[in-house]
Structures are given as C-alpha cells and as structure tokens.
Amino acid sequence: MKYICLGYIDHDAFAAMSEAEQHAMIDACCAYDDELKANGHFIGGEGLQPPNTAMSLRYANGKVVVTDGPFAETKEQLGGIMILEARDLNHAVDLISKHPGAKYGPWEIRPAADLTEMVRESEARRAAKGKR
Amino acid sequence: MSAPAPTDLRARLDAIYRTEGGRVLATLIRLLGDFDRAEDAMQDAFNAALKRWPVEGIPHNPRAWLISAGRFKAIDAMRRRVRFDAAHEDIAQSLHGQEAAPAVDAGDELPDDRLKLIFTCCHPALAADASAALTLREVCGLTTEEIARAFLASAPTIAQRIVRAKAKIRDERIPYQVPSGPELPARMNAVLAVIYLLFNEGYAASSGASLTRTELSDEAIRLGRLVAELLPEPEVLGLLALMLLHESRRAARVGADGELVLLEQQDRSRWNQALIRDGIALVERALATRRFGPYTLQAAIAAVHAEARTADETDWRQISALYAALLAMQPSPVIELNRAAAVAMHEGPAAGLALIDALLARGELRNYHLAHAARADLLRRLERGADARAAYKEALQLTKSEPERRFLEKRLRELG
Numbered sequence: 001m002k003y004i005c006l007g008y009i010d011h012d013a014f015a016a017m018s019e020a021e022q023h024a025m026i027d028a029c030c031a032y033d034d035e036l037k038a039n040g041h042f043i044g045g046e047g048l049q050p051p052n053t054a055m056s057l058r059y060a061n062g063k064v065v066v067t068d069g070p071f072a073e074t075k076e077q078l079g080g081i082m083i084l085e086a087r088d089l090n091h092a093v094d095l096i097s098k099h100p101g102a103k104y105g106p107w108e109i110r111p112a113a114d115l116t117e118m119v120r121e122s123e124a125r126r127a128a129k130g131k132r
Numbered sequence: 133m134s135a136p137a138p139t140d141l142r143a144r145l146d147a148i149y150r151t152e153g154g155r156v157l158a159t160l161i162r163l164l165g166d167f168d169r170a171e172d173a174m175q176d177a178f179n180a181a182l183k184r185w186p187v188e189g190i191p192h193n194p195r196a197w198l199i200s201a202g203r204f205k206a207i208d209a210m211r212r213r214v215r216f217d218a219a220h221e222d223i224a225q226s227l228h229g230q231e232a233a234p235a236v237d238a239g240d241e242l243p244d245d246r247l248k249l250i251f252t253c254c255h256p257a258l259a260a261d262a263s264a265a266l267t268l269r270e271v272c273g274l275t276t277e278e279i280a281r282a283f284l285a286s287a288p289t290i291a292q293r294i295v296r297a298k299a300k301i302r303d304e305r306i307p308y309q310v311p312s313g314p315e316l317p318a319r320m321n322a323v324l325a326v327i328y329l330l331f332n333e334g335y336a337a338s339s340g341a342s343l344t345r346t347e348l349s350d351e352a353i354r355l356g357r358l359v360a361e362l363l364p365e366p367e368v369l370g371l372l373a374l375m376l377l378h379e380s381r382r383a384a385r386v387g388a389d390g391e392l393v394l395l396e397q398q399d400r401s402r403w404n405q406a407l408i409r410d411g412i413a414l415v416e417r418a419l420a421t422r423r424f425g426p427y428t429l430q431a432a433i434a435a436v437h438a439e440a441r442t443a444d445e446t447d448w449r450q451i452s453a454l455y456a457a458l459l460a461m462q463p464s465p466v467i468e469l470n471r472a473a474a475v476a477m478h479e480g481p482a483a484g485l486a487l488i489d490a491l492l493a494r495g496e497l498r499n500y501h502l503a504h505a506a507r508a509d510l511l512r513r514l515e516r517g518a519d520a521r522a523a524y525k526e527a528l529q530l531t532k533s534e535p536e537r538r539f540l541e542k543r544l545r546e547l548g
Contacts, residue, residue, distance in 0.1 A: 001277070035212060040179045087149075088275030089291040091175060094168070111277075111287070 002043060002083055002112035003092040009079030009105040011050050028100035036084070041095055045082035076105050083112070141185055145178060152195045153273035158245035160202045161308055167252070167301055169206055171270075176209070177202035246271065247310050247362045250355070253297075254323040255306045262297040263326045264333075265290050272351045282348045283333065310363070320363075324371050324427065327355050331375050335382075349379060360414075366421040370428030373414035377434035380407035392535055396443040408438045429458040448477035465496040473506050481510040501530035505540060512547065521547055 014022065036042040051070040058065055070077060079101075086092035089111065096107050153174065160170035177198045191197040253267040265283070268274045276294065280287040300306070311319040334348030356372040384398040393399075415435045418428040433454045440446040455471035468491055476484020488507050497503040508523035524544045531537055 001275075031212070035209070039176050040182065087175060087178075088269075088277055089287050090269065090276045090294050093291060093295060094171065 001086060001088065003086055003089070004110050004112055005045075005082040005084050005092070005096055006078055006108040006110075007080045007082065007099075007101050007105065008076040008107065009101070010076050011079075012075070014104065025100065025104060032099055036095065041085050043083040043085050045080060047080040048078055051077045079105065084109075141182065141190075144190065145181060145185075148194050148198075149178060150273045152198065154246055154249065154271040156195055156198045156202065157270060158249040159199050160206070161249065161252075162245055163199075163203055164206050165308075167298065167308070169209075170202070172209065173202035173206035174198070176205035180205065244310055244362055246358065248308050250323055250359065251310050251319060252301060252306060252308050254319075254326045255301070256319065256322040257304055257306060258297050258300055259293075260326060260329055262293045263322070264329055265293045266297045267326055267355070268330070268348075268351060269294060271355065274351070278347075282345060320365060320367065323359065324367060327352050327359070328371060328375075328427075330355070331378075335378060346382075349375070349382075353379060366418040366424040367427050369414045369418040370424055370426075370431050373411045373418065373431035374427055374434060376407045376411035376414070377431060377438055380404040380411065380438065391538075395437060400441065403438065408435075411435060412438065426458060426462045429454055429461065433458075446477070448474050452478065465491060466500070469497060469500075469503055469506060476510055476513075481513040485510045485514065499530055501527045501536070504530065505536075508540075508543070512543070517547055 014025075017025070033042060033045075051073075054068070054070040056067050056069065056071045084092055084095060086095055089109070092109050096102060096109060099107070101107070156177065157170055157174050160173050161167055164170045164173060180201045181194075181198065185191075249271055250267065253270055254263045258266070265279050268279045268282075269276065274282075276291045277287050280290040283290065310316075331349050331352035334345045334350070334352065353372070353375050356368070356375055360368045360372045380403050381395075381398060383404070384400065384402040385393055387393045411431065412435045415428065415431045418424045419432065433451055436447050436451050436454070452471055452474035455467060455474055459467050459471060469488065472484045472487035472491070475487060485507065488503060488510070491497055492503065492507075504523050504527035508520050508527060511520035511523055521544065524540055524547070528537060528540045528544070531540065
C-alpha cells in the first residue's frame with residue numbers, strides 16, 4: 001500500500017543549529033532515504049522550500065484570491081513529502097520512526113486513497129453528458 | 133524454476149506472507165535476537181523476493197530463502213548504520229561473525245519459534261486487546277488495515293495498540309521464549325484467553341459485517357491448532373475442541389431472516405459433522421489426561437449437545453453434572469444459572485426454579501436479563517401465568533439487545 005508521509009520542520013530551530021549540526025542532520029536523512037530507496041519503499045518525494053516562498057489561493061466571492069505566504073502560520077511547517085510503499089500502517093510507522101527527520105519535527109502518515117472507482121464514475125457521468 | 137509474471141508474483145508473495153510470514157519472523161527473532169530488527173529484516177526479505185524472484189524464479193523452499201535473505205539484510209542494515217551510530221558497532225561485529233556460517237536452510241528453523249512468538253505477543257503484561265491485534269499481525273500475517281476491519285475499529289486505533297504493545301515488549305524486555313515450570317500455566321492462560329477472545333469476536337457477530345468477522349474465528353482456530361500441535365496441554369486441546377464445536381453450528385445459528393436461532397430450534401442437519409468429530413475426539417483426549425480445566429469442561433458440554441440428534445435427546449443429566457464440575461473449578465453466578473437451566477430440563481422446572489430463586493435471593497444476577505428470562509420460562513412451564521408475565525417484563529426492562537427484546541415480547545404475547 002502507498003502511504004503519503006508529510007514531514008514537518010521548525011525552520012527557526014533548524015536555522016539556529018550550527019553548520020556542523022545541520023550537515024549531520026542532512027547527511028543522516030539522505031542516508032536513510034537511500035536505504036528506503038534501496039529497499040523499494042521510497043516511491044517518490046520532494047523537500048519543500050521554506051514557507052516564505054509559498055503562494056496560497058482560495059475562492060472567495062466568486063473569485064480566486066491569491067495571497068503570498070503559507071496557508072497557515074505555525075511554528076512547524078511542512079518541510080517535505082514522501083510517498084512510501086509499505087505493507088500496512090504499522091510498517092509505515094516503523095519505517096518513518098527510523099527517519100532521522102523525526103527527531104526535528106513531527107510526521108503525519110496517511111494512506112493514499114484509492115480513487116479508481118470515483119474516477120470511473122466521473123468518466124461515466126462526463127461521457128453521458130457528452131452524448132446528450 | 134521458472135520466472136513468474138509480476139502480477140502473479142505479487143499475489144503469490146502475499147499468499148506466502150499470510151502462510152509463512154509468522155514462521156519467517158519467529159525464526160528471524162531468534163537468529164537476530166530482537167523483535168524490531170527481525171521485523172525490518174522480514175520486510176526487506178520480502179522486498180528482495182519481489183525484485184529477485186521475477187529473474188531467478190521462485191525458490192523451492194521460499195521460507196528458507198526468506199529467512200536467509202532476512203538475516204543478510206539485517207547484517208547489511210547494521211553495517212550501514214554503524215557509520216552514524218557507534219553504539220551499533222558491537223552488534224554489527226557479532227552479526228558479521230555469523231556471516232561465515234553456512235546459508236540458512238530449512239533445518240535452521242525450529243518448530244517452537246512460532247510458539248515463542250505467540251507467548252511473546254500474548255504476554256500478560258500486555259492488554260488483551262493489544263495482544264489480540266499483535267498476534268493477528270505478527271503470527272497470522274494480517275495487515276493493520278485487515279485487523280481494523282475485523283474489529284470494526286479504525287486503522288490508526290489498531291496501529292496505536294500495536295505500536296504500544298511493541299514498545300512494551302522492548303521496554304520491559306519481555307523475553308522471547310516459551311515459559312516453563314511453574315510459570316507455564318499462568319502464561320498459557322493468557323495465550324488461551326487471547327485466542328478465545330479472537331474467536332468470540334468473530335463468532336458473536338451474526339449479521340452485517342459477518343464475512344470479515346468470520347475471518348477472526350478462522351484465525352483463532354488456526355492458532356488453536358498450532359498451539360495444540362506444538363504444546364498439546366489438556367486445556368489447549370479443550371479450547372480447540374470448544375471452538376470447533378461452536379464453529380460446527382455456525383450455519384444453523386442464523387435463520388433465513390438473519391435472526392439468531394436458539395440451540396433447541398436449530399436445524400441439526402446443518403451442523404458440520406466433520407468439525408464435531410474433531411471436537412469430540414479432542415475433548416476425549418483432554419478429559420483422559422485428568423488435568424483438564426474450564427475450557428475442556430465447556431467443550432464437553434458442547435460435545436453433549438453435539439451428540440444429540442434432536443434437542444429432546446439431549447443428555448441433560450450429564451450436562452448438569454458437567455456444569456457442577458465447572459462450578460467447582462470456576463465459581464460464577466452465570467455458570468450457576470446455566471446449571472439451573474440444565475437441572476430444570478431433567479429434574480423438572482420446579483427444581484430449576486428453586487436454584488434460580490436461591491441465586492437471586494443472594495443478590496446475584498438481579499440485573500442480568502437472562503436470569504429473569506430463564507425464570508420466566510420455568511414459571512411459564514409451571515403454568516404460573518401471572519408470575520411468568522412479571523418475570524418476562526423484568527427481563528424486557530433489562531435487555532439491551534433488539535433480537536432478545538423481540539423474542540421476549542413474543543413470549544409475553546403468547547401468555548395472553
């Protein structure tokens with residue numbers, strides 16, 4: 001099963017670390033990612049640039065309103081996402097528990113939703129509309 | 133050996149996980165000396181199989197292959213981690229030493245590895261529901277999501293129980309072994325209690341999500357057979373017999389309308405005779421040891437019911453004697469109530485009523501609807517209509533179950 005793992009990080013705390021500490025953390029995370037890749041658990045993932053690089057948009061009064069900055073201002077921000085292949089939820093928890101990143105901020109693990117049926121139904125509806 | 137198609141291989145590996153996962157894990161725990169490390173190693177071994185079997189073909193002995201691959205994956209993982217954590221160095225060194233040993237073959241697996249795993253998962257320090265979830269995952273190879281469906285719980289709830297149970301095993305250094313000597317009976321009770329809990333979870337559900345629930349009773353029976361094979365203590369045989377005898381009635385327990393059918397009204401031609409034969413043979417084996425306990429006696433009662441071709445042919449005298457023996461071993465007002473019902477069947481309703489009245493006079497079971505329902509039934513048979521009505525009404529007030537309520541209301545209407 002696929003699990004989407006959202007890794008959070010406190011950017012201020014990271015910035016306050018010494019360069020040596022930062023390097024040690026990054027190296028440990030990369031090495032563990034390599035291990036996940038080697039064992040076929042790492043399906044995909046990206047690190048995110050800091051929240052001040054974000055744009056947010058929402059729909060208000062019939063229009064899309066765009067603002068700069070992240071959707072929510074909190075101390076711990078989304079720092080990266082990973083798509084993990086694991087046997088079950090506990091396996092995903094085990095794999096992420098060993099991620100060195102877990103020492104620096106919380107992770108949220110969610111199973112990927114199987115939308116096959118929803119997409120199939122939607123295709124059928126759209127095809128029916130097209131015929132009319 | 134031929135290389136299988138990738139989709140076939142996935143299905144095949146899932147099947148191997150279900151049937152062999154518990155054995156592979158159990159042996160890896162012994163070889164690596166650590167629950168968590170063994171779990172990692174097993175997952176890595178299955179991943180390696182997914183990569184290599186399409187090329188190399190499925191090995192003759194997949195289990196031995198997986199154990200061997202798991203062990204070497206664990207050594208690899210330790211070596212990699214040594215670079216970041218000096219604390220692991222000694223462990224990696226000691227594992228490194230084992231590398232020179234010949235590859236693991238089928239003989240490296242000891243039959244009681246799995247028994248040790250069951251005793252670890254069902255340690256009395258763990259809560260029973262946590263043990264149940266852990267056993268299903270580690271011994272039976274079910275996924276967290278499957279366990280959650282079977283227990284009608286959310287996956288994170290079950291995942292949390294498993295995480296906590298594993299942490300407790302680690303923190304309290306629960307040993308990975310089959311207890312011996314004076315420790316065995318208490319530890320065995322914990323194992324049997326977990327197996328019986330699994331069985332009842334699956335058996336009590338009679339409708340709705342019954343399909344997924346049936347799986348729980350099946351797993352409980354599978355575990356019971358496994359423990360009985362490796363450690364044939366009388367109570368293990370007794371519990372297995374009890375489960376088989378209950379299971380034999382599954383098809384007859386639910387009517388066409390989905391309502392529960394009471395034992396007396398069941399269509400006995402729908403009872404599974406093969407399960408009954410196995411169950412009775414096990415009860416006889418357990419009784420012959422003279423070291424049996426409550427599970428065996430309950431199984432013996434179920435066996436007497438199973439041997440009666442019709443409800444009228446039931447040997448109630450024997451059943452009340454078995455209840456008396458059970459009561460001596462395990463005093464309980466509910467067992468007393470059951471005994472009273474059996475006594476009423478062969479000595480007459482007045483004798484049964486006297487026992488129930490004595491029970492209620494002691495203040496026991498006053499809020500237990502079945503005590504009042506049983507009393508009402510005996511009063512009805514004694515043609516004490518007004519008293520029977522009062523007792524049925526009492527039972528109705530106390531019951532929370534909808535089918536039970538319908539049954540009692542029907543009886544009340546019949547009294548006029």
